[in-house]
Each structure stands twice: as C-alpha cells, then as structure tokens.
Amino acid sequence: MSARGILFVHAHPDDETVSTGATLAHYADRPDVHLTVVTCTLGEEGEVRVPHLAQLAADQADQLGGYRLAEYRAAVAALGVTDTHFLGGVGRWRDSGMMGLPSNGHPRAFWGADVDEAAADLVAVLRDRRPDVLVTYDPDGFYGHPDHIQAHRVAMRAADLAADPTWRPDLGPAHRIRKTYWTTIPRTVIEARFAAFAGASDNPFAGAASVDELPFGAPDDQIHARIAAGPAAAERKRAAMAAHATQIAPGDWLDLLGDKLGGGLGEDAALAEYYILAAGEQGPGEGPHGWESDLLS
C-alpha cells in the first residue's frame, strides 16, 4: 500500500514546531505515512531572542529570514521531516509582521498576496503529493497574525481548487483531500496553566485577565482530535523548538504554547496537540469527548 500523506501549511519557520511539532515527530518514523510541510514565509519580521544576533532584525541588517531558514532546516531535521516546500519558492512571500504594522504593506508581504496566485503554487504541491489530510489554521489564523490568516485562506482555497479537474489541469490531475484539520488548543488546557501563560515572557497576550480574553482556544466539545505523542516524539519537538532559538526562548510564550500548554514535557511525557476537523468524516474516537487519536483514521 502506498504511503498516506499528511500535508501541513504553516506561516513562518517555527510554526511547524510550535503548533504541530509533536504530531510531525509522532508520524515521522512511520513508513506508511508521508509528511509534507509547506511554509509561506521566511519569518523576516520576527524579533530576535538571541542578543548577539539582534542586528539580523528587519530594521537593521534585514538578514533574519535567511538565518531562520537555517533554524528551520535544523528543526525539521530534528522532527524527522524530509519533505518541505516554501510557497512560491524560497523567499517569494515575506513575513508581514504583526497585524497593523507598516510591514503589512511590504510589496512582497504575504498578507497582500493574491490568494488565487498563492493557492496555485499550493495546488501544484497538493496534486503532486496527493495527501489524505491537510492541516492548517482556523479562519482567525489561530491567534490573529496576518500571515496565519492568509495561510488559512490560501490552504483552504487550494484544497478546493486542487479537487476541481477543470481548474488548471496543467498543474496535475485533480486531487480531493479526505480530511482537513485546523490547529487549536482546548480552553481547559489554557485555563489549567493560565497563570503560567499570562506570566510568560514576550507574550503578546500578557494583558489578558482570563482565557476569555485570548483570541485562541476552543471548547473541548468543538475539538475532534488529540495527538498524544510519546516521550521520543516529545523530545524531538523539544530539540526542534531549541533549533528556533531566535524565536523561542525558555519560558517565553511560545515555549509554553509549544510545550507545557500543549500537554507539557514538564508535566508528562505525552505531549498533546489538538485539532478541529474542518472537513471530512471524523474517525473513531476515544475518551470523554470522543477525540480521534489518529489524523489518518
């Protein structure tokens, strides 16, 4: 039987690890599963958490994108992922920066991309890799970042176009994705660690007084899958997070988001990542909420 594919569409180099690193590591060693990670920008507008690299920032040497490409290569290697693709080719779309910043208007900012133009490149990848499952963000981009919102729009548009045999047959035979998931975190998980989250460094949501004030998180009954990676996959995610050193510092919000809030390397060996089934039929579930434990079910 040929390998079944799971294709992930992420906005920046670090999202593949923070949002889905344990899931990638969980499936990486399975010979019957093919993983593809599509990343939309190089993360040029990111902050720099490593002091001696601070001058790489966009408002100085503007070399952070190239540096994060190297971090990304190390991170996906740590996760065991070998099939990666940058949307439109490496460097086509630029990190737009946080919502409302002048960088949103950069001529190559992903936020300003024509969705159908960007989706066409993704259709070519979808029709080539022919995955069973697509993973991306919800319509709010998980936490409202413009590149995450755009990644959702492009991924969902591409999924529709890839399935249409009359649309751009030059991009390959039509392919219909069986299931589409959006990343999420249960509000109950955030609530259980809210004090730690609110106190995390570099947290753009540090001012939130409660989980209700956060732009992300879903009620348990709106979640459809929980992938609980074992200790080996959790450790691979830890190594991948460490590879993204310019973006993730120990104890900062992304460290918690990718680690303790996700079920926690600190609290237990099983590091959980959660998904909403946006399209397709839910497979057999388990536990009190009937959550799937396999995205390919």
Ligand SMILES: CC(=O)N[C@H]1[C@@H](O[C@@H]2[C@H](O)[C@H](O)[C@@H](O)[C@H](O)[C@H]2O)O[C@H](CO)[C@@H](O)[C@@H]1O
């Ligand atoms: C996980 C993610 O999407 N990170 C983005 C995000 O980074 C945040 C941003 O720099 C913000 O200003 C900080 O307060 C916050 O701590 C960062 O996580 O936005 C960056 C710019 O678009 C992007 O490069 C980074 O990958």
Ligand SMILES: [Zn+2]
């Ligand atoms: Zn991101």
